[in-house]
Amino acid sequence: MNAPELEPLLQFVAQRTGTHLSRQQRERLAVELEKLGPGRALLHLARLQSREGALELARLLAVVSVHKTDLFRDEPQLQALETHVLRPLVALGRPLSVWSAGCSTGEEVATLLVLLADAGAHPESSVLGTDLSDAALAQAKRLSFSPEVLKRVPRELLARYFREGTLIAPLMARARFAQHNLMDRPYPFASADGPFDVIVCRNVLIYFTAEAARATVNGFVERLRPGGVLVLSTAEPLLEPVPELTTLRLPGAFFYQRDGGAPAPAPVPVVAQKPVAPRPPPRPAITGEVPVVLTPEDEGRKLFELVLEWAANGEDHPETEAGLRKALYLAPQLASARYLLGLILERRGALADAAGEYRRALLMLEAGRAMASSFFLNNERLKQACKLALKRVAPVT
Ligand SMILES: C[S@@+](CC[C@H](N)C(=O)[O-])C[C@H]1O[C@@H](n2cnc3c(N)ncnc32)[C@H](O)[C@@H]1O
Structure with missing residues (x-):
């Protein structure tokens, strides 16, 4: 063809x-x-x-499809979820319904079941896991994990909730799985025609087009109980305000709450940051022969594309931050690389540094000096993303 x-x-x-x-x-x-x-x-x-x-x-x-997942992926976010969302919901004393949309091979479902149990949730609380992929779901249903994967589970939770690598039976009984494509309607219900208290959809929308992400978020809003909470990964904040959702800013995480209803977890002021020690200027790693025709900007762009490829393959690559810094050393006008670096710093809690990166990216975007790249956000949407990010981290800068 x-x-x-x-x-x-x-x-x-x-x-x-x-x-x-x-x-x-x-x-x-x-x-x-x-x-x-x-x-x-x-x-x-x-x-x-x-x-x-x-x-x-x-x-x-x-x-x-990218199926990369982990047990207890993004612990700071999960801690915030347990403390500020799950525990207040548990206090209501009724069964809770949680949906893990795009659950891949089940690690997120197991994590949510453990968090619910540990927060003392009603025994009839449940977690629904859905995914596009039958193969991923077949593995997910086993709720059984290799020793390597289990290393991420805090030791006391491992002892309490897993036996020989498999989630204990009472928790397994609270899991349901279904094949579902987020492009298709209708979206699942919690039970009968009941809404969900929490919908978790992490590391899925990041691969979607703007239109598909918008439609998906609208679908989630319809299935959330008033006062219910939507959890996206920290790397994929909503780029456009959704009228029915309010952002909950918490230390180390942010969530979206559907308006109306109770409970409303009180937003906690973001903690002040320790001053960050100045970094030595990054040096480009020159390995092997560099083709003479490549300008530093070209080289920076190539490096950035490599980092994007890791992300597209779902790899949490240890070299990501260093790769971005090197790319920016070579091509300082790569606004998208600055934005990504900002996200990494924000996730680590270095909010002042993150704000610096977002601000620099925004300045060059507004001045029309930003280099084009194959980042999934075009420069117009990137500008919007930087403004939103700055609003998120602004209270400490
Ligand atoms: C990178 S994994 C994320 C797994 C888990 N949520 C996490 O954060 O660890 C993305 C998952 O989304 C699923 N997915 C991608 N597009 C989808 C769609 N249109 N509908 C439902 N699931 C989808 C993929 O099959 C894959 O298992």
């Missing part, structure tokens, strides 16, 4: 996942689509859209 022929097929897969396809994802998909055979793009498209093509489509969607 030639490139124009492939395009409608690629677009269909992108639309079914809500994903903004990266160059690497498009290339991987093109290889898979080629296997369908030559010159019959429209027939293939019709098949993928039909009931009979469901398996083939699932296989293609798996090619673009």
